[in-house]
Amino acid sequence: MTAGETALVVFSGGQDSTTCLFWAKRRFGRVQALSFVYGQKHVGEVELARAIARKADVDLDVMDVSFIGTLGRNALTDASLAMDAEKPEGGVPNTFVPGRNLFFLSIAAVYARERGIRHLVTGVSQTDYSGYPDCRDTFIRSLNVTLNLGLDEQLVIHTPLMWLDKAETWALADELGVFDLVRRETMTCYNGIAGDGCGHCPACKLRREGLEKYLLMKNEERRTNNEQ
Numbered sequence: 602m603t604a605g606e607t608a609l610v611v612f613s614g615g616q617d618s619t620t621c622l623f624w625a626k627r628r629f630g631r632v633q634a635l636s637f638v639y640g641q642k643h644v645g646e647v648e649l650a651r652a653i654a655r656k657a658d659v660d661l662d663v664m665d666v667s668f669i670g671t672l673g674r675n676a677l678t679d680a681s682l683a684m685d686a687e688k689p690e691g692g693v694p695n696t697f698v699p700g701r702n703l704f705f706l707s708i709a710a711v712y713a714r715e716r717g718i719r720h721l722v723t724g725v726s727q728t729d730y731s732g733y734p735d736c737r738d739t740f741i742r743s744l745n746v747t748l749n750l751g752l753d754e755q756l757v758i759h760t761p762l763m764w765l766d767k768a769e770t771w772a773l774a775d776e777l778g779v780f781d782l783v784r785r786e787t788m789t790c791y792n793g794i795a796g797d798g799c800g801h802c803p804a805c806k807l808r809r810e811g812l813e814k815y816l817l818m819k820n821e822e823r824r825t826n827n828e829q
């Protein structure tokens with residue numbers, strides 16, 4: 602049973618982590634959110650995250666881990682770098698922030714431990730993982746074991762979106778009753794535009810294609826139900 606327990610959600614204010622926030626709210630007795638400032642170009646992200654957490658009635662803590670952005674070059678923290686639209690042959694796109702999930706989850710684990718929280722929730726997904734190695738299931742499982750060994754704890758990392766594609770993530774948000782909130786108030790766009798975003802960056806493309814696919818599925822379902 603998890604109803605009496607607290608979950609810590611790694612929260613950015615994007616589509617995925619917002620869906621996870623509401624998923625956790627349904628499943629756990631109490632939810633705490635943790636956001637990171639890591640030198641991203643669009644710090645407005647944090648304000649959006651704050652607004653969503655307020656609406657969700659969830660406490661949000663913001664932690665500054667800007668050193669992550671200075672360790673290596675990537676297009677999310679370096680304004681002089683144009684982002685890759687596609688995954689380059691045999692490599693990761695330059696929107697990959699090396700170590701981001703490793704750092705986030707390690708810090709979140711210590712944060713949780715110090716507060717007696719056993720459950721961590723992250724919105725990573727292997728299905729649409731854009732070539733980011735730290736979104737894969739094996740990495741998360743391996744890190745979970747490592748963290749428990751390093752902290753002598755029994756933490757559980759939950760990844761509700763791991764095997765969902767973007768359309769299924771929209772379906773989950775709808776099922777949780779937050780489809781409109783996720784559509785209008787979250788920010789996934791690499792160019793820092795909330796809601797439907799700039800429309801042309803890789804993150805917007807993925808989000809939009811998922812949304813279109815989901816809306817099509819929903820219409821199809823409605824039509825079938827009406828015919829019956």
Ligand code: ZN
Nearest residue numbers: 790799802805
């Ligand atoms: Zn965009």
